[in-house]
Amino acid sequence: MPIQHGFARKYALGNLKEASLPELATDWRRKCYPSFLELCRSVYEEVTAPAELPIIKWYEAIARQAEAV
Structure with missing residues (x-):
């Protein structure tokens, strides 16, 4: 997971049983990074x-929004 369990x-x-970590990371950057970046921007805004400006728990805010999307 990119943020937390x-x-x-x-x-x-x-799955590390299906591909190496570098392969998984490359594939993730191509397929998931754009939507993850948009998620982070949305939460930030x-x-x-x-x-x-409030003090927030950033990872919790992103995780909560990720489940809602």
């Missing part, structure tokens, strides 16, 4: 919208 499975790197 339990993160949305659609962002998983893959949402949490920085208030006039007073």
Whole structure:
């Protein structure tokens, strides 16, 4: 998982029994990175919208949004 255990499975790197880590990472960058980047941008825009910037748990915010998408 790119962030933490339990993160949305659609962002998983893959299975090490099926390919090497470098192969999985290359494939992930091509297939998943664009949507992961958009997820991060979306969460960033949402949490920085208030006039007073909150202190947030970034990884939890991304994980929560990833499940919602």
